[in-house]
Amino acid sequence: MNLFADIRALVIDSLNAMVAAGDLPEGLDMANVAVEPPRDAAHGDMATNAAMVLAKPAGLQPRVIAETLAARLAADDRIVTAEVAGPGFLNLRLAPALWQAVVNAALAAGRDFGRSDMGKGIKVNVEFVSANPTGPMHVGHTRGAVFGDALAALLDFAGHEVTREYYINDAGAQVDVLARSAYERYREANGLSPEIAEGLYPGDYLIPVGEALKEKYGTTLLDKPESVWLADIREFATAAMLQMIRDDLALLGVRMDVFSSEKAITASGRIEEAIETLRGMGLIYDGTLEPPKGKLPEDWEEREQTLFRSTAHGDDVDRPVKKSDGSWTYFAPDIAYHWDKVHRGFDQLINVFGADHGGYVKRLKAVVSALSNGRVPLDIKLTQLVKLYKNGEPFKMSKRAGTFVTLRDVVEQAGADVTRFVMLTRKNDAPLDFDFDKVLEQSKDNPVFYVQYAHARVCSVIRKATEAGIAADDATLGAADLTELAHEAEIGLAKKIAEWPRLVEIAARGHEPHRVAFYLYELASDLHAHWNRGNEETGLRFIQDDAAVSQAKIALARAAGVVISAGLGILGVTPAEEMR
RNA sequence: GGCCCCGUAGCUCAGGGGAUAGAGCGACCGCCUCCUAAGCGGUAGGUCAUAGGUUCGAAUCCUAUCGGGGCCGCCA
Structure with missing residues (x-):
């Protein structure tokens, strides 16, 4: 039961009756006619802008329309008074029985009160978190996780068919780094001192992985060249990290419906398929890019690459899908992944990213637009930074240093309920201060x-x-x-x-x-x-x-x-x- | 240099074409014989960054400028 929708329907019916009676011309667009709570409750229970919206297309004075509409509305027994005010607002007072009926409806529906069917038959994919499987989730991921999960729940409540999805970046160079880092912990577990070189992941969370590797491989991989162990350890460590991430998400009460793997998509030949599809549309070509304006990178040189004509779908420059050595850029599997999502039949795609991914928005929208022939809208929600405070002091997070504040740290101190609520009391695109002292205050x-x-x-x-x-x-x-x-x-x-x-x-x-x-x-x-x-x-x-x-x-x-x-x-x- | 986000009360933020721009904190004044005072009521506080434009109407949409943050070809 949506009383505002009911009354709007009444207003539209009345307007149509006015058309039939010759009080309004035919063919008016009533999409902008709104019925909403007035800013000032003294004006009434609900207000409609119908007269002002229709005045110009109808070629009539707003007040003339409003007066006629008021008379018709007042004849309905749900409307106690209908008064014209200001430039042509129509203020309505509703019978008390209607408000009492709202209470009845809420009790009858229970927690389903307010469910909508606006999303009926619409399949929505919400991709969120998608943290690299190289370590535990940190505070930034936490916000994305909470936002994405709540958005998915909201869309579900509004009647959509929602899929919560996580994209695992398990195919890039970062998982090789993970494998090398885990290998050092494996050596450590065998009594050797680890050499955590610059650029490796130093975090303690890899120590148990090293021990598990020792359980599995004993000493057989020690002093072997990387080519022997890299693939196996990469797979083992990635699986361990993913399990850790699932556990972290569970702490927050977040459960994904689908995990999609970059590695699997790459192996499936989807990249080639997607690129060929785009090529068939004339959107793939070999060429060179203009150097970025302003500060030129020191090592800039012009190179011929395979490019996606994303400018044809709203991007500012075309984007490389292949490096100059012929291997795929990171963007290529992303194209394949979004193509895959389109092919799975979703009607709407939503991606929740950290604000540092802002530069990817236009090219991804271009991809989805091209590959779905404009059928599937892609909305990308960027979540801004979370600044942590405790005792008035800011908490620092630095993944590189291995001292970043994790999701687990936050949830263990603040609790899942508090963490979730606080992170949702801000728009996604506004930065968020999270002060442990304030958040736990009763x-x-x-x-x-x-x-x-x-x-x-x-x-x-x-x-x-x-x-x-x-x-x-x-x-x-x-x-x-x-x-x-x-x-x-x-x-x-x-x-x-x-x-x-x-x-x-x-x-x-x-x-x-x-x-x-x-x-x-x-x-x-x-x-x-x-x-x-x-x-x-x-x-x-x-x-x-x-x-x-x-x-x-x-x-x-x-x-x-x-x-x-x-x-x-x-x-x-x-x-x-x-x-x- | 280009692109994206942001700029609203002293502070933290809602509102994102509609009437006199809201809330919390902080400040000040009040309210427990009473379902939880872990709460409530009131007062004070604003050129909605600036300048143009669109509109019957702009904090809201458009353009420019200023200020803050983010991103910008072989990192993911």
């Missing part, structure tokens, strides 16, 4: 706590009522007579609840899970405020002497709790039943 300064507390209060009311002998189970609350729920403060809370289905669609459409977090904060705030009004006006308390009246009021609280629970579910945060 006060209203901490949004995680604040929202959790609101949910716990609802649970508390239900417990108290039950103890007092008032049935407050969902079935009873769902059947409660809500006509008692008429106070302006109670209707106000119901209105906030009514915004939830609309919020879900807006957030899903924009691929913006942070909107859920902000909405939950607002809803929690409304609930806390309403709770405190009970101090002054005892008639607003949830538990009253009369059981039936109590049940109506508790139903309202429970409806808010249901929405908080559903929203936290999307964010991957457990709703607290009590605070400790």
Whole structure:
């Protein structure tokens, strides 16, 4: 049940009736007609811009349209008043029964309240994390993991068919470096001193891998040339790293549906297929690139390479797919991988990358555009840096030094719920400060706590009522007579609840899970405020002497709790039943 | 040099064509005999970086400029 959608439908019907009656010309585009909550609640419950949007194409004064529309809307028994205001806004007041019905709908649907079918039949692939399998996940990966997982959950809630996917970069030079690093740890496990040369991965996490290699190979690989052991150790170490990454993701409650391997795609011949397909479109050619403007690299020299004409699909320059020695660039398997995704029948692709991959956005969009003939949109969400603070001091992370702060460090200190919520209370493209001290604070300064507390209060009311002998189970609350729920403060809370289905669609459409977090904060705030009004006006308390009246009021609280629970579910945060 | 993101209250940030631009923190003043005061109410605080443009209407869209960050052919 989406009350805003219902009323918009009523407005559109009324406009069509006006067309039929000759009050409006035919053929008007009503796509921009919106029904939304007014900025100022004093204006009414909902406002529509219909008259202003249609005035110009209809060749009429906005107020003329608004007056006629108002008269028609007022005839519907759901509309109490329809007033023309300002330049042509139409402010609507709705019958209290509609808001009460929202409470009923929330109780009937439970955590499914707000689910949408806007994504029905749309297959979406959300690729996220895709960290190199060369070490544990760090803080930056954590943000991408949380964002991608919440976005996937949001799209699912909005009715899409969602696949969570991880692309394993297990074919490039970095996994050779991993193999060499692991080999040194293998030597170490055999009592030799490791030589962690410059450029190898120095982290301790490879020590157990070295020991496992000793278990498997004993001393047989010692003092053998790299050509003997590289491939085997690479495979072994990559598998170990991937398992570590899966464990890290599990700490956050993130589970992937599909792991795609760069190595497998390369071996499958997909690269050649994809490049030939592009060549058939005239988008592959041999040529040379202009040197980058500004600071010229010292060793710049012109070389002929195989290039992808990405400029034909919106990129700024064409991009090399082959190095001058004829081997593939990193971009080539990416082309094959995205071609593979298109071929798997997805209708929309979403990639979540760190902001340092910003330079790849245009060329990947060009690839997907070319290979899907423009059918499949690719949205790339870049997550900005996370700055960690503790005791007022910034935490540094440096993968090279082996001293970077890992996902595990963060989750063990802050907990998965807190980590997830905090990382979602910011737009993906804004930098994020993560202060361990603030994030663990139990006060209203901490949004995680604040929202959790609101949910716990609802649970508390239900417990108290039950103890007092008032049935407050969902079935009873769902059947409660809500006509008692008429106070302006109670209707106000119901209105906030009514915004939830609309919020879900807006957030899903924009691929913006942070909107859920902000909405939950607002809803929690409304609930806390309403709770405190009970101090002054005892008639607003949830538990009253009369059981039936109590049940109506508790139903309202429970409806808010249901929405908080559903929203936290999307964010991957457990709703607290009590605070400790 | 080019491309991408950002610039909104003292601070951290929402809002991203619509009415008088919001929240939290910090400051100040109030609220517990009462379902959790782990909370609530109020006051103060703004040339929405700047300058043009589009529009009935711009913090929001476009252009330019300034400031911050990121990226920029054989690294992944």
